[in-house]
Amino acid sequence: MTDVDRQAGTDSGAMALARPPFEPELGGLLAEMPSTPALDRETLALIRPFAASSPEPLLADRAVDRHDFAVDRSDGTRLPLSVLSPPSPDRAPCVYWMHGGGMVMGDRFSQIDIPLDWLEAFGAVVVSVDYRLAPEATGTSLVDDCYHGLLWVAEHAGELGVDPDRIVVAGTSAGGGLTAGVALMARDLGGPPLAAQVLICPMLDHRNDTTSSLQYAGGPGVWTREMNEFGWQSVLGGLDGDAIPGHLSPALADDLSGLPTTYIDAGSAEVFRDEAVAYATRIWAAGGQAELHIWAGGFHGFDALYPDARLSAQARRTRNDWLERVLTPERGR
Template identity: 40%
Template structure:
């Protein structure tokens, strides 16, 4: 039987507003922010792979070849170039003097795995061939994803390691969904008020895997926790709330990276639920989490 649910941070609970997670900034709104140059491009490679729409965003005042924050979709297992959270990622990029490349992969459930993963792989390959034109440094790419996008980013790191022998500069996985086999102790606990129920996680995986969710043979490029070997990965930042249904599997992933001799930094925020800093950005815990991420990214970019 699962134990009691940890208490919710009172400030997070009082400030939480689901509106920011639902809001999707329009491109015209983003372009009106004169601090950034935002361009729609088509990522393409030789062969049968289709072109993939991407957004390329760089601080307007930046010069030279910039490091890249590469973003899959915005969370859950939905498509779209991370637009619900793009304003936040752009602020991070401005602080770091970095570019943002957001991948608009094909949508689920119309296109089940491996379509989204293949689209992200196309974007990475295209980025390396067009780096000079984009004024970015293809050797300084950090994969970054929240929720389902964290699973996609983690699977992409494995795919780059196995298929191309490439190692991004780092990967930042925020409350990622690493395992389609939902059923941990945290998933069995009732969700606190205002927090997504465990069933949401199961539905999200069924959305991208169809009837294969939880079955034998699901590839690690879809669910990174399925990987038998977690060695050779880039430095990894893992973050999750103590009340998040994903907590146990995220902690397990960090432990497995360490066991494989890898570099992982794990933060479990007491009193926090899934998406807490997007739902309550003004809360002290949210501000602390965002400052901690920024510090890690600075260290990774300097190291690169």
């Protein structure tokens, strides 16, 4: 047993760390959720079908055009993308969306209601990518898929009705980590230029050893330290130490300068709280611009799971207000 495990209270002789309490409304909702089994390859196969999403109920009452594409990867396989847009967009802002699911589950329609709000509010074209999942795909395969899809969006901006100067990359949880990796790749590999990145409760650090990670070992919550360990080990595929690139585990990136303006949020009662704070702090230290919100009593993914809860509504409203300032600065003049 490692020192980290002992700090987390995972052996019978150690005391679990004190944890920030859940916001009362969210805590009540969480208590009504079915308990989540330990995450391993067997339970993953059972959970995956329930993590997939259908966009039809969300699109039924919206004026949204949907077009699905499959983009060639270098190995000859196809990368699915879905484009959701207002009718006849013309130099519209674009949100390139990366879904959550711990790197091991979900699809391009998971949590799609979040960017669909931006479509309605700002006339944004939403492009969502179906990156490959671990453990079937490992290493940089997932972030490479996401970057490949972003390049396709930039190359086809005119056809999509997208303003190439207003492309935002965004994602939640694992998708937030992939968003950070894609922004690093865009900086390091010569583009495309990005207007902003939105990192929602992002999965940024494979080391899984922050205070907040230790606090949420063994639960309670939607995503525990043990689940996080499974997700990271699944995607690392045996990579270790210096072999893990910063594009895959963004907290390892040596330099966070030159990134687009950034929005980061997380809950105070979740595994990813401290790595989100650390990432924002390092962006500021490098001279960049970041807005950080830690929502008191929020558990992982609270606003995706319970968007009508009061704290969720506040978190979404604050995020949307920030994105409006980025995408439509003329409204503030």
